[in-house]
Amino acid sequence: MASISESQTQRGLFSLFRRDGKPMKPSTREAWYGYLLASPWIIGFIVFTVGPMLASLIIGMYRTDFLTETTFVGFKWYQNVLRDSLVRKALINTAIFSFTVVPINTALALLIAVMLNQGIRLQSFWRTVYYLPSVVSGVAVSLLWKWLYQPDIGLLNSILGPILRPYGIDPPRWIFSTEWALPSLIIMAFWGAGGAMLIYLAGLRGIPTSLYEAAEIDGASSFRRFFAVTLPLLTPTIFFNVVLNIIISWQVFTQALVMTRGGPNNATLTMVLHIYNTGFQNFYFGYASAQAWFLFVIVLIFVILALRSASSWVHYERV
Amino acid sequence: MATTVQTGAAVQQQAEQYGNSRVTELIYRVLLYGAVVMGGIVFAIPFYWMMRTSVMPTTQVYLFPPEWWPERFEWHHFKTPFAVFPFAKFFLNSTFIAAGSAIGAALSSSVVGFSFARLRFPLRDIMFVVVLATMILPEHVRLVPTYLLFVQLDWIGTYRPLIIPNWFAPAFYVFLMRQFFMTIPRELDDSAMIDGCNPIGLYWRIHMPLSLPALGVVIIFMVTSQWNDFLYPLIYIQGVPNYTVALGLRLFEGHMTNNMQALMAASILGVLPTIILFFFAQRYFVQGIVVSGVKG
Numbered sequence: 001m002a003s004i005s006e007s008q009t010q011r012g013l014f015s016l017f018r019r020d021g022k023p024m025k026p027s028t029r030e031a032w033y034g035y036l037l038a039s040p041w042i043i044g045f046i047v048f049t050v051g052p053m054l055a056s057l058i059i060g061m062y063r064t065d066f067l068t069e070t071t072f073v074g075f076k077w078y079q080n081v082l083r084d085s086l087v088r089k090a091l092i093n094t095a096i097f098s099f100t101v102v103p104i105n106t107a108l109a110l111l112i113a114v115m116l117n118q119g120i121r122l123q124s125f126w127r128t129v130y131y132l133p134s135v136v137s138g139v140a141v142s143l144l145w146k147w148l149y150q151p152d153i154g155l156l157n158s159i160l161g162p163i164l165r166p167y168g169i170d171p172p173r174w175i176f177s178t179e180w181a182l183p184s185l186i187i188m189a190f191w192g193a194g195g196a197m198l199i200y201l202a203g204l205r206g207i208p209t210s211l212y213e214a215a216e217i218d219g220a221s222s223f224r225r226f227f228a229v230t231l232p233l234l235t236p237t238i239f240f241n242v243v244l245n246i247i248i249s250w251q252v253f254t255q256a257l258v259m260t261r262g263g264p265n266n267a268t269l270t271m272v273l274h275i276y277n278t279g280f281q282n283f284y285f286g287y288a289s290a291q292a293w294f295l296f297v298i299v300l301i302f303v304i305l306a307l308r309s310a311s312s313w314v315h316y317e318r319v
Numbered sequence: 320m321a322t323t324v325q326t327g328a329a330v331q332q333q334a335e336q337y338g339n340s341r342v343t344e345l346i347y348r349v350l351l352y353g354a355v356v357m358g359g360i361v362f363a364i365p366f367y368w369m370m371r372t373s374v375m376p377t378t379q380v381y382l383f384p385p386e387w388w389p390e391r392f393e394w395h396h397f398k399t400p401f402a403v404f405p406f407a408k409f410f411l412n413s414t415f416i417a418a419g420s421a422i423g424a425a426l427s428s429s430v431v432g433f434s435f436a437r438l439r440f441p442l443r444d445i446m447f448v449v450v451l452a453t454m455i456l457p458e459h460v461r462l463v464p465t466y467l468l469f470v471q472l473d474w475i476g477t478y479r480p481l482i483i484p485n486w487f488a489p490a491f492y493v494f495l496m497r498q499f500f501m502t503i504p505r506e507l508d509d510s511a512m513i514d515g516c517n518p519i520g521l522y523w524r525i526h527m528p529l530s531l532p533a534l535g536v537v538i539i540f541m542v543t544s545q546w547n548d549f550l551y552p553l554i555y556i557q558g559v560p561n562y563t564v565a566l567g568l569r570l571f572e573g574h575m576t577n578n579m580q581a582l583m584a585a586s587i588l589g590v591l592p593t594i595i596l597f598f599f600a601q602r603y604f605v606q607g608i609v610v611s612g613v614k615g
């Protein structure tokens with residue numbers, strides 16, 4: 001993460017006079033300006049982050065639709081979360097999504113970045129080709145993929161069908177089958193690997209060529225150069241991305257709602273979709289809040305695990 | 320290759336390997352270009368399929384097996400969305416939300432980023448750690464309580480819940496701006512100080528103008544994310560005329576189950592603004608991603 005310490009000495013930039021005419025300590029004046037200019041964040045943090053998070057804990061203790069009914073139920077919802085089979089289903093689906101998309105997307109993004117970094121011609125053109133899918137997202141992309149996955153006349157099966165049918169295998173029915181619906185959302189997520197690719201590409205460019213030259217003189221093969229020089233120097237970037245992608249992937253929602261509505265048979269019910277259904281469709285806002293906290297704790301655990309693992313694989317020596 | 324001083328033995332060894340390695344190099348290049356081109360095709364095909372579908376005649380689009388090239392180009396499918404729903408209004412609504420959010424986010428996060436980068440005050444470093452921590456905070460924890468807050472404020476059915484929270488310096492953009500301000504040389508501060516600038520003047524006259532590229536990054540990221548957003552408009556927007564493009568597309572899908580061309584045409588129109596934005600501001604996109612991802 002970014003360095004937040006400064007080696008600058010305490011040296012007040014701005015001096016001012018107090019009302020009684022004595023000069024105000026420059027540092028005091030600077031501090032007031034500091035709080036003033038930071039206030040948009042401070043206010044936003046209290047009103048839109050800390051406040052809601054605490055409120056969420058409390059709302060989770062009520063049975064409420066925010067209109068007609070508000071009954072205190074204590075920890076009932078929090079206990080329900082652990083027993084509810086739908087929550088469990090949503091949790092498993094989201095976990096499978098996250099644990100497949102994050103590693104595969106990371107590897108895919110790295111692979112593309114390394115390929116494009118081999119002094120390839122028209123590099124910026126290829127970079128755009130790979131990056132563009134991650135610029136577009138949301139409903140339009142979900143509609144597009146729904147069409148690509150169409151089992152009978154969709155693009156995917158029109159390619160897969162002729163390959164698989166000679167072997168007596170029918171191509172999957174993708175988002176319409178319980179086994180393939182979740183993998184469909186996962187495969188679709190690979191299309192967005194370009195975002196991370198762009199970051200890795202920039203990271204690769206930042207590696208000094210002198211290191212490669214040194215490795216070459218030492219007789220390191222290109223394979224070894226990648227694993228001994230490139231990969232270790234890229235680990236801080238990879239780490240930062242993996243953490244962000246864990247959080248983003250646990251919040252998968254739009255595809256699941258637009259493409260499958262969580263179906264068939266809850267095969268693509270994700271945590272955020274379930275929270276949305278519970279709160280904004282069925283108006284159990286208390287239960288939705290409890291589920292949101294449950295999800296928050298789970299994501300937090302995985303983020304902490306990732307942060308803890310950092311010391312064993314992230315190479316922090318700056319060159 | 321490297322122009323390094325080599326020992327005689329190494330030069331000789333390299334000369335022996337040279338003939339062999341040239342063949343290896345060639346095979347390697349062929350495989351590399353093959354992989355790049357193949358992967359590029361795979362990544363581009365969905366876009367092609369979208370465009371191909373949008374201009375196909377109805378008799379052709381539902382054929383089995385599917386055909387790759389339209390037998391004739393029918394552009395009128397691009398008019399259908401506008402005929403069925405007020406799509407022009409949806410574009411206007413999305414633009415309003417995106418612009419309102421982006422301007423507020425850019426101004427607030429740059430002011431806050433400046434104070435974190437340049438001014439010294441107690442708890443500053445702790446506050447910045449909190450900024451970093453909120454960056455990795457899952458959004459959905461705030462979903463229900465902020466909804467309750469906006470119910471209390473009577474903001475449901477307006478665009479305020481979608482725009483105004485972004486005026487309070489979103490953490491990611493604060494981080495981005497602060498990283499940018501850290502790169503501006505301190506000597507500039509000193510000369511401004513001698514000219515009698517206070518911190519606000521220093522920000523407004525020196526740092527703000529210098530940070531226009533970073534502000535561009537914030538604006539582009541915010542516009543793209545607001546344009547693509549689905550969950551929040553779904554929760555807060557009421558009434559079809561107030562819909563964003565994302566909501567309109569979903570509504571349109573429900574009515575167009577047998578008109579794939581019109582649906583794909585609408586989807587193309589829906590993603591077009593972000594793609595155009597990307598092509599015009601590619602440099603900023605790349606720069607922003609680099610600042611946020613590599614230096615992070």
